[in-house]
Amino acid sequence: MWKHITSTFLSLMVVILAVASGVILLAQNRYKAPGPLTQAMCLRVESGTNMRKVSEELAKRGAVSSDTLFRMGANYSDKSHKLKAGSFLVPEGASMADIVDIVTRGGASSCGTEIVYRIGVTRTQIKVRELDPATNKYIDTVAFVPADGETPADYTQAREQGDARYRIALAEGVTTWQIVEALKAADFLNGEIAEMPPEGMLAPDSYEVRQGDMRVSVLERMQAAQQAILDEAWAGRDEDLPIKTKEEALTLASLIEKETGVAEERPQVASVFVNRLRKGIKLQTDPAVIYGITKGQGILGRGLRQSELRRETPYNTYVIEGLPPGPIANPGRAAIEAAVHPDETDYIFFVADGTGGHAFARTLKEHNENVARWRKIEAERGNN
Known part of the structure; x- marks a missing residue:
């Protein structure tokens, strides 16, 4: 009898264990x-x-x-x-x-609120954005310029929530001084900036940062990124360029960056500068002259005077031969690539064409005709 009871009990336990195992397996699945x-x-x-x-x-x-x-x-x-x-x-x-x-x-x-601190050529702007999970795209909820002195409630609330993500976006063509001054004013960063990084050596890009990050560490990331871009571009450069060092390539890239905002034009603008360097023709680029006046500390806010175009300074490319002594801004990857891979053209001149781009010319006669058309456009705009 006891043997029968024991056998039944064991059988029951096997069934119970089997059922339990099945339940666990179903739960796991x-x-x-x-x-x-x-x-x-x-x-x-x-x-x-x-x-x-x-x-x-x-x-x-x-x-x-x-x-x-x-x-x-x-x-x-x-x-x-x-x-x-x-x-x-x-x-x-x-x-x-x-x-x-x-x-x-x-x-x-990985979602929720993102605060974008955009450092631009003419101003620094803050945007508060919310991710729409359905489309995986951000929607701006507020945008403001800190220098205007007003701080929207949406920004304050996003800061107080504590889990907002922060992103610093550098526009192509900003100067190192502009970047440093903007980072000093960024109230979500910590630490002092004791030394100004070299002009041109901060990569325009978008950088995710954390609240409380050290300003110096952010600058180090930007500098390391630009160094990597420059090293890669220089290693794969075209042969027979009239530039001999990475530093000269960076300087040329900064001139290209400041001369055009049209991405497709960069290799053409580069070809003009390269052709002039090869022929020993002065570069005659206004942005370099302006940098010599402002030292990169803000925008000039007016046209160049004739006296400024005649004055001999290290950055007056209407007077000096060749490149200026260093970069005049922080160029982006595309401008650096254009500097080491310029288009093969016969262009020597370019001038604004009224569409945001430029008209290129091989001869002074063609260039003067392009200039005349541009002057006419300027005059018509002035009368409207």
């Missing part, structure tokens, strides 16, 4: 299976919250089919205590396992 979310969403995890509140919010918004199973999976994978504060992008169809990983992985917020 459900935990790792694609979730019910039909459209990507932004999940904000407040500082000090817990996995229960997060799971309930996910269930409420239709991202998980069971908040209980979500918590059990987080506990089983030993991630419940690793919950991070921030705003996280939860993609369409994300499994519970995926979401647990997203909210416990750490790092910068």
Whole structure:
């Protein structure tokens, strides 16, 4: 009899274990299976919250089919205590396992508010943007110029939330002085800037930073990026260029950058400067003369005077031979590439054509005709 009872008990235990194993397996499969979310969403995890509140919010918004199973999976994978504060992008169809990983992985917020600090040639602007999870595109909520003295409430609120992401965007053609002064005014950065980086050696680009980052470290990143771009471009440069060093290539690139805002024109503008250097013709580029006057500290805000065009200074390319002594701004990658890979043309001149671009010429006669057309356009605009 006891033998029969023991056998029955063991059989029952086997069944129970089999059922339990099956339930666990089903739960694991459900935990790792694609979730019910039909459209990507932004999940904000407040500082000090817990996995229960997060799971309930996910269930409420239709991202998980069971908040209980979500918590059990987080506990089983030993991630419940690793919950991070921030705003996280939860993609369409994300499994519970995926979401647990997203909210416990750490790092910068992947959605929500982004503050863009744009350092431009004429002004510095701040934009507050929100990511639309459905399109994965940012929508501007407010844009303002700090120098105007007004700070919108949206910006203050975004700063106070604590999980906003920060991005510093450098426009092509800004000077080092403009960058340094703008970083000094950036209230989300820390530290002093004791030394001005070399002109031209800060790469125009978009840099993600964290609140409290040191200003010097941001500048070091910009300088390292520009050095890498310059090194790569110089290593692959065209043969027989009339420039002998990377520094000269950077100087030439800065002239190209300041002469045209039309990307397609950069290699043509480069060809004009290269042809002039080869022929020993003065470069005669106004931006270099302006830099000699302003030292890169802001914009001139007026036209050049004849006396300034005649005065001999290191940057007056109407008077000096060859390149100025150094860059006049921070050129972007495309301008640097144009400097080492100029178009092959016979162009010696260029002048504005009234469309934002330039008219190029091989002879002085052609150039004078282009200048006459430009003067006519200027006169017509002045009368309107």
